[in-house]
Amino acid sequence: MRLSNVEFMAMNHPLRRFVQKHLEFRNFQSLGLVDKYRNILEIGCGSGYGAVLLSALQPKTYLGIDLMPEQIALAGKWHLPGFEFKTMDAAEMKDIPSQSKEIIVIFGILHHIPDWRNVIGECRRVLAGGGRLFAEEPDGNIVRRFDKLFHWRHPEADFSLEAFEREIRHCGFDIVRKRKLAGFGTYAALLTQ
Numbered sequence: 001m002r003l004s005n006v007e008f009m010a011m012n013h014p015l016r017r018f019v020q021k022h023l024e025f026r027n028f029q030s031l032g033l034v035d036k037y038r039n040i041l042e043i044g045c046g047s048g049y050g051a052v053l054l055s056a057l058q059p060k061t062y063l064g065i066d067l068m069p070e071q072i073a074l075a076g077k078w079h080l081p082g083f084e085f086k087t088m089d090a091a092e093m094k095d096i097p098s099q100s101k102e103i104i105v106i107f108g109i110l111h112h113i114p115d116w117r118n119v120i121g122e123c124r125r126v127l128a129g130g131g132r133l134f135a136e137e138p139d140g141n142i143v144r145r146f147d148k149l150f151h152w153r154h155p156e157a158d159f160s161l162e163a164f165e166r167e168i169r170h171c172g173f174d175i176v177r178k179r180k181l182a183g184f185g186t187y188a189a190l191l192t193q
């Protein structure tokens with residue numbers, strides 16, 4: 001789902017980048033996102049700051065997708081050689097070949113997507129066997145509290161960390177590491193089936 005104007009501004013604020021770099025990306029690194037020269041897909045790449053952080057891994061290929069063309073236009077301005085950004089719905093990634101990615105990274109987008117379970121199914125399809133999914137998400141309670149306070153207008157989805165864990169296991173992932181802090185969950189999951 002498209003971001004409301006106020007969340008669009010918040011997501012492109014320097015404070016958001018500070019949190020993404022010093023908290024979320026570090027968390028991913030400590031859960032094992034350290035391998036260089038991989039085929040990486042970032043889902044919901046927003047304005048591309050995640051790509052800037054992931055460039056430290058010198059990916060063999062990097063593709064960032066986002067539903068909002070405005071975000072993709074901003075992402076293109078980082079001038080990261082070889083990095084690709086495309087407008088695409090993560091629930092229907094049919095332009096991405098099956099088993100073509102080794103790592104998928106999600107910085108907080110599933111709680112925006114009513115059919116977030118389809119996104120997990122698509123992650124399973126595009127990841128090669130032994131591929132890994134790194135995801136960071138707020139629990140549903142946090143999302144609802146934010147909406148009350150800041151009127152960010154997230155969709156009425158049934159997203160929760162518990163449902164997320166159930167779904168990724170159901171789709172053939174093993175949760176190899178996870179960390180929960182203040183209602184936010186960070187996961188490293190391995191595709192085993």
Ligand SMILES: C[S@@+](CC[C@H](N)C(=O)[O-])C[C@H]1O[C@@H](n2cnc3c(N)ncnc32)[C@H](O)[C@@H]1O
Pocket residue numbers: 001002003011016020043044045046047050065066067068071088089090091106107108109112113
């Ligand atoms: C909370 S923002 C996070 C952006 C960025 N990952 C970050 O951490 O700053 C959620 C992003 O997911 C994107 N998004 C929402 N629904 C989507 C969908 N169905 N497919 C792809 N991207 C989507 C939004 O456009 C937005 O850029």
